[in-house]
Amino acid sequence: MNKTGLLIMLLALLGNSMQAQNKLYGTVENNGKPLPYVTVRLLETDSTFVSGVTTDTLGKYVFSNIEKGNYLVALSSIGYKPAFIQIKMSDKNLEVPLVTLETENVVLGEVVVKGSSFIRKDDHVLVIPDKQQVKHASTGYDLLYNLMIPSIEVNKRTGTVSTFGGEVSLYINGEKADYRDVQSLRPRDIENVEYYDVPTGKYANDVAAINYIVKQYKAGGYIALDGKQNIGYLAGDYNVSSKINQGNTSYSVWGGYNMKDVEGAHIESSEKIYFPNYEVDRNRITADSKNRNNQQYAQLKISNSTQKHNISAQASFVRDDIPEESRSDLLSYSGKYTHSANSKEKKISESIQPSASLYGRFKLTKNQELEFKLKGTYSQNNYTRTYIEEKQTSLSDVEEDMYSMEFSGKYTMQMKKRNSLNVALYHLHNVSSSTYMGDYDSWQHLWSGETLLFLTYAQKWGKHLTMILSPGISMLNYKLHDENLQQYFYPRLRANLVYQPMKRHQIRLSASIGNSTPQRSLLNDIDQTVDFIQIQRGNPNMGTTKFYRADIIYSGLLGNLNLQTRFNYTGYIDNVFSQYYIEGDKLINTFYYGDNAHVLTANINLAYRISNGLRTKLSGSYSHNITTGYFPHSYNNVAGQLDINYFLNDFALNIYGGIQSDNFDVWKLAYTKSPATYGASVSWSHKGWYIEAGTENPFTRHSRYREHADYGVYQYNQVQTSRIYQRTGYVKLAYTFDFGRKTSRDKNDVDRSINSAIMKVN
Numbered sequence: 001m002n003k004t005g006l007l008i009m010l011l012a013l014l015g016n017s018m019q020a021q022n023k024l025y026g027t028v029e030n031n032g033k034p035l036p037y038v039t040v041r042l043l044e045t046d047s048t049f050v051s052g053v054t055t056d057t058l059g060k061y062v063f064s065n066i067e068k069g070n071y072l073v074a075l076s077s078i079g080y081k082p083a084f085i086q087i088k089m090s091d092k093n094l095e096v097p098l099v100t101l102e103t104e105n106v107v108l109g110e111v112v113v114k115g116s117s118f119i120r121k122d123d124h125v126l127v128i129p130d131k132q133q134v135k136h137a138s139t140g141y142d143l144l145y146n147l148m149i150p151s152i153e154v155n156k157r158t159g160t161v162s163t164f165g166g167e168v169s170l171y172i173n174g175e176k177a178d179y180r181d182v183q184s185l186r187p188r189d190i191e192n193v194e195y196y197d198v199p200t201g202k203y204a205n206d207v208a209a210i211n212y213i214v215k216q217y218k219a220g221g222y223i224a225l226d227g228k229q230n231i232g233y234l235a236g237d238y239n240v241s242s243k244i245n246q247g248n249t250s251y252s253v254w255g256g257y258n259m260k261d262v263e264g265a266h267i268e269s270s271e272k273i274y275f276p277n278y279e280v281d282r283n284r285i286t287a288d289s290k291n292r293n294n295q296q297y298a299q300l301k302i303s304n305s306t307q308k309h310n311i312s313a314q315a316s317f318v319r320d321d322i323p324e325e326s327r328s329d330l331l332s333y334s335g336k337y338t339h340s341a342n343s344k345e346k347k348i349s350e351s352i353q354p355s356a357s358l359y360g361r362f363k364l365t366k367n368q369e370l371e372f373k374l375k376g377t378y379s380q381n382n383y384t385r386t387y388i389e390e391k392q393t394s395l396s397d398v399e400e401d402m403y404s405m406e407f408s409g410k411y412t413m414q415m416k417k418r419n420s421l422n423v424a425l426y427h428l429h430n431v432s433s434s435t436y437m438g439d440y441d442s443w444q445h446l447w448s449g450e451t452l453l454f455l456t457y458a459q460k461w462g463k464h465l466t467m468i469l470s471p472g473i474s475m476l477n478y479k480l481h482d483e484n485l486q487q488y489f490y491p492r493l494r495a496n497l498v499y500q501p502m503k504r505h506q507i508r509l510s511a512s513i514g515n516s517t518p519q520r521s522l523l524n525d526i527d528q529t530v531d532f533i534q535i536q537r538g539n540p541n542m543g544t545t546k547f548y549r550a551d552i553i554y555s556g557l558l559g560n561l562n563l564q565t566r567f568n569y570t571g572y573i574d575n576v577f578s579q580y581y582i583e584g585d586k587l588i589n590t591f592y593y594g595d596n597a598h599v600l601t602a603n604i605n606l607a608y609r610i611s612n613g614l615r616t617k618l619s620g621s622y623s624h625n626i627t628t629g630y631f632p633h634s635y636n637n638v639a640g641q642l643d644i645n646y647f648l649n650d651f652a653l654n655i656y657g658g659i660q661s662d663n664f665d666v667w668k669l670a671y672t673k674s675p676a677t678y679g680a681s682v683s684w685s686h687k688g689w690y691i692e693a694g695t696e697n698p699f700t701r702h703s704r705y706r707e708h709a710d711y712g713v714y715q716y717n718q719v720q721t722s723r724i725y726q727r728t729g730y731v732k733l734a735y736t737f738d739f740g741r742k743t744s745r746d747k748n749d750v751d752r753s754i755n756s757a758i759m760k761v762n
Contacts, residue, residue, distance in 0.1 A: 024063040024089060026096030027055075028075060034059030035077065035101060039215065041191070043072040051307055052191060052215050062218075064248075065307040066094075067366055075099055118149075118557055120504055123458070123466075125149075125195040129187070132613065136645075136652035136683055138226065138690040138734045140172075140185030140212060146645060148617040149195055150564045150605035151555070152208075153641070159183060161210065163197075164551070164566050164603055169206040173214055174361060175310065176373070180297075182212070184241055184254070186224070186736060189215045197555070198496055198508060202371060202412045204422045204456035204470055205494075216305060217245050224736040232728035234261040252301045259294040262723050265327070269718040273533065273587050278336040280533065284343075289327040295320045310361040320351045331389070343389040343531070353379045367414040377404040387531060394529040395438035402432045422456040430520065440527045448478035450517055454492065464501060470494040474515055480523060480540040488544055490515045504557035512549045518542040518576060522591045530589065537590040545593065546573040560609040565602075572597040578668050579630070580714040587714055595629030597666035617643045625664040631711065635664035635671065654694075655680045670709035675700075675725075688736045695729040702726070 024042070028035045040061045042050040050071065055061045066089050073096055076082040080101040087096060119126040127147050137143040141156040153162050159179045161168040170177045172185065196209040203209040221244040228237045239256035267286040272279065296319045303312035326346040333339050357375035364370055379402040387394040411423045429449040436442045454472035461467070472492035479485045494512045501507070524538035548571040555564045576593045601623040609615050620640040627633045641658045657678035664671055681694030697703060703725040708717040 022066045022068075022089060022091065023093045024066045024071075024073075024087070024096065025093070026061060026073070026099060028059045028061070028099045028101060030080065030101050030103065035080075038075055038077040038080075038101065039191070041074040041076075042066070043074055045070050045072060052213075054215065054217065056219075063307070067307075069366065075101060077101060118562055120500070120506065120555075120557065123196065123198060123200045125197060127193040127195055129190060129192065132647040132652075134187045134190070135650075135685050136647055137187040138683075138685075138692070138732070140170075140182035140187070140190070143185075143187040143190060144182075144193065144210065145643075147193060148562075148607040148615055148643065148645070150562050150607045150617065150619070151197060151566070151603075152195070152210075153619070163208045164553075164568060164601075166207045169203070169209045171203075171209060171211040173216075173310070174202065174211060174371075175312075175359060177212075180254070180256075184224075184239075185212060185214065186222075191215055197553075198466075198468065198498055198510075200420055200422070200456065200458045200468055202369070202410050202422060204458075204468070205424050205426075205452075205454050205472075218247055219245055220738065221245060222736055222738045224734070226732070226734035228730055228732040230728060230730045232726065233263075233723040235259065248306050249302070249304045252299075252303075254299045254301075255297065257294070257296050260291065262291045263289065265289040265291070265720065265722040265724075267327075267329075267718060267720045269716060272715040274713045275336075275582055275585070280336055281334040282533075283332040285330045287328045287330055290324055291326075292324045293320070293322040308363050310359075312359045313357070315356045316354070318351075318353045318355075320349075320353075322347065322349045324348065341390050343387070345385070345387050347383070347385045349381070349383045351379060351381045353377060369410075369412045371408075371410040371412075373406070373408045375404075375406045377406075378402070379404070385528075387529060389532055392532055394532070396440075396528055397437045398434055400432060400434040402430065404431075405429045418458075418460050420456075420458045422454070424452075424454045424456070426450075426452040432520065434524075436526055439529050442526055443481070444524050444526065445481035446478065446520065446523055448517070448520060448523070449476075451475045452492070456494075464499060466496075466498040466500075468494070468496040468498070476515075476517055476544055478518075478523060480525065483525070483540045486541065486543075488515075490544065490546065506553075506555045508551070508553045508555075510549075510551045510553070512547070514547040514549075515544045516547065517544055518593075522576075533585075534587045534589060535583075537588055539591050542576060542591065542593050543574055545575050547571070548573065562607040564605045566604075568599075568601045568603075570599045570601075572599075572666060575627075576667060577631070578670075578711070580711040582713055589714075595627060595631065597625070597627045599626075599666070600624040613647045615645045617641075625666060627664075627666055627669065631669050633664060633669065635662075637662050637664070650684055650686050652683045652685070653680070654682075668709070669711070670707050673706040675703045675705065677703075688738070690732075690734040692732040693729065694732075695727065697725070698727045698729075700727055 028038045034057070036055055036057045036059060038055040038059070039052065040055065041052045042063055044050060051063055053061050053063060068089050068091065070086070070088050073085045073087055074082065080103060083099055083101055085096060085099065087094065119128070127149060129143060129147060133143060133146040137146055139156070141154060141159055144161065145154040145156045151163050152168060159182070161170060170182055172181055191213045194211040194213065196203045196206070196211070199206045199209050221242065223242045224240070226239050230236065237258040239254070241252070241254045243250060243252040265286065267284070269284045271282045297316065299314060299316035301312060301314035303310070324346065326344070329343045331341040331343055333341070355375065355377040357373065359373045361369065361371045381400040381402065383398045385396045407427045409425045413421045415421065427449065431447045432445070434444040436444065452472060452474050454470055456468065456470040458466065458468045470493065474490045474492055476488045477485065492514055494510070496508060496510045499507045522538050523540050523542065525540050526538045528536045530536050550569045551566060553564065553566045573596050574593050575595050575597050576591060577595055579590055579592050581588050601621060603619070603621045605619040607617045621638070623637045625633070625635045625637070639659065639661045642656065644655045646653045658676060660676045661674045662671070677697060679694060679696035679698070681692055683690065683692035702721055705720045705725065706718065709715070
C-alpha cells in the first residue's frame with residue numbers, strides 16, 4: 001500500500017471515530033423531584049437492545065458514542081409507569097426532553113401476569129424476568145432456573161445447562177461465559193435473557209445459546225460474599241468478589257475456595273473373566289472409603305466498554321488438590337482361583353494452572369461486528385496411584401506439563417430484510433509432556449490441534465419462513481512421539497428450516513453433520529495396572545466419531561402455557577468405545593473406534609404459570625438406543641422431571657422430583673440405573689441478603705446406582721451407594737454491599753477445569 005492510500009485509510013478511520021463521539025442525555029423526575037436509579041434503555045426501532053444505563057442521584061443519564069439513526073428510549077423503575085420516547089440522532093449531541101414518570105398504582109406482579117414474559121423474535125426468544133423471579137435468585141443459574149424455559153434443563157446445584165441437542169452455550173452481553181461467570185451474576189442487574197433456540201449470527205455455531213443482557217454502570221462498586229455449606233457430609237463453596245467502575249473502565253477481582261470430605265461410599269460388584277481355558281469370578285465389597293479434595297482460585301480482570309467496542313484482559317490462577325481418594329475392599333475369588341483377599345487403593349493428585357486471555361468485540365458499522373478471543377494456559381499436573389492386594393503392590397506416578405492455546409474469531413454482518421452472514425474461525429492447540437514412573441516407565445509427548453471454519457447464512461422469505469445454512473470444515477491433527485501423524489478432514493453442516501405460522505408458534509426442521517475429537521487422555525501407548533488381573537491401555541491411533549442428527553421441533557405459547565415437543569435421530573458413526581480382550585493371563589481394557597450407535601428420542605416440555613406466585617414445569621422423554629458391530633445392544637428409556645416454584649413476599653419455595661432413569665452409555669457400552677430423586681428448598685431475600693436452605697432425598701436412606709455390562713470375555717455388575725446421594729441438605733448465604741452508585745455484578749471468567757492428558761484408572 002502506498003503512502004497516499006495509507007493516509008486516506010487513516011483519515012477515514014479518524015472520521016469514523018469522530019462521528020462516534022455523539023452523546024444522548026436527559027433527565028427523569030417525579031412530582032418535580034429528580035428520580036435516581038431509573039433504568040434507561042436505548043433500543044433500535046425493532047426493539048433490539050443497544051445500550052443501558054441508570055440515572056444518577058440527580059435523575060440524569062448519558063449515553064456516549066451514539067451513531068446516527070432512529071431509536072427508542074425506554075425508561076422504567078419499580079413503582080412507576082414505564083415511558084417510551086422516539087428520538088432521531090444526528091451528528092450532534094442530543095438532549096432528550098424532560099421525562100416525568102407517573103406513580104404506578106397497580107401492583108407490579110399483577111401487571112406482569114396480563115402479558116407473557118416469553119416474546120418470540122425472528123431468531124430468538126426474549127425472556128423478561130419478573131419481579132418475583134429476580135428477587136428469589138442469588139446467581140445467574142438461579143434466575144435461569146426460575147424462568148422455567150421449557151426446552152432447557154438447568155441444574156443450579158451443579159451449574160449445568162442443557163437442551164435436546166447438548167450443552168447450552170452461555171453469554172453475558174454477547175461475551176462467552178463460564179460457570180463462575182454466571183454463578184457471579186447478580187440477578188437484579190439482569191434486564192432480560194435472550195434464548196437462541198435457532199442460533200444465527202455470532203451464535204450460529206452453538207447448539208443453543210443463552211445471552212444475559214446485563215445493566216452497565218459508569219461509577220460505583222460492590223463487594224460480594226457468598227458461601228454454601230452442605231449438611232450430611234462435609235462440603236463447602238466460599239467466594240468473594242469486588243468490582244470498581246470508573247467511566248467506561250471496570251476493575252474486578254475474584255477469589256474462592258471449595259472443599260469436600262466424604263467417607264463411607266459402599267460398592268458391591270461381581271465380575272466374570274473368561275480366559276481361553278478357565279474362568280475367574282470375583283466379588284468385591286467396599287469396607288472403607290475416603291474422598292477429600294479442595295480447590296482455590298483467584299482472578300483479576302480489566303475491561304473497557306463503549307457502544308463501539310468491548311475489550312478485556314484477565315489473568316487467573318487455579319490450584320486443585322486431591323490429597324486422598326482411597327478405598328479398602330474385601331475380595332472373594334472363585335473359578336480357577338478360590339481364596340479371599342484384601343485390597344487397598346489410594347490416589348493423590350495436585351494441579352496448578354495459571355492462564356491469561358484477551359477478548360475484543362468491535363462494532364465496525366451499525367450492521368457489522370468483529371469479535372476475537374485469545375487464551376493461553378499452562379498446567380502442571382501430578383498424579384499418583386497405589387494399589388495393594390495381599391503382598392503385591394502396584395505404583396503409577398505421573399508428572400505432566402501441558403500448554404494450551406485457544407483462538408476464536410467471528411465476523412457478523414446483518415443485511416437487509418433481516419438476513420445475516422457469519423464467518424467463524426476456531427483453533428485449539430495442546431502440547432502435553434508426561435513422565436510415567438512405577439510399573440511402566442515411559443515418556444509421552446503428545447501435540448494436538450483442531451481447526452474449525454464455518455460460514456453461516458440466514459435467509460428470510462416473507463413473514464413466516466426462514467432458512468439457516470451453515471457449512472464448514474473440521475481439520476484435526478495429532479501426533480504422539482515416535483508414532484505417525486494422524487490427520488483428518490471432515491465436512492461440517494447445519495441446516496434449519498423455520499416456519500412461523502403465527503407469532504407465538506414455530507415449527508423447525510433441522511439436520512446437521514459433525515465430528516468429535518478423541519479424548520486426549522486415551523491417545524497414548526501406556527499400560528496402567530487396574531489390578532493384578534486387569535490392565536488399562538491407551539490407543540495412539542484413534543480417529544474421530546461422525547455425528548448425524550435430524551430434528552422436528554414445535555414450540556408454542558398458549559396463554560400462560562409454554563410448550564415444546566421434539567423428535568430426534570442421532571447417529572454416531574465410527575464411535576469410540578471400550579473394548580476388552582485377553583492377552584496371556586491378563587484382561588486388557590482399551591479403546592477403539594469403528595462401531596456405530598443410533599438413538600431415537602421423543603421429548604415434551606411444558607411450563608405453566610398458574611398464578612403470579614405459582615409456576616410449574618414438567619418434562620418427559622422416551623429414547624430408543626441401538627448399537628451395532630462388535631457389541632450389538634438395544635435399549636429403551638423413559639425419564640420425567642417436575643419442578644414447582646411458589647413465591648410469597650420475601651420467601652420462595654421450590655419442590656422438584658425426577659423418576660427412576662435407565663440409560664445405556666453408547667461409549668462405555670454399559671447399562672446404568674439411577675434412582676428417583678426429589679428435594680425442596682426455601683429461600684428468603686431482602687435487600688442485599690439472600691439465605692437459602694434445601695434438602696435432597698430427605699426420606700431416602702439408600703439410593704442405589706447400578707451399572708452393568710457384558711463385553712463377551714468380561715462381565716460386571718456394580719451397585720454403589722454414597723453419602724452424597726442420600727438424604728442431604730445445604731445452607732447458602734450471600735450478601736452484597738454496594739458503595740458509591742450501584743454497579744452491575746461482573747462476570748467471573750475463571751475456568752476451574754484443569755487441562756490434562758494423563759490416563760487415569762477409573
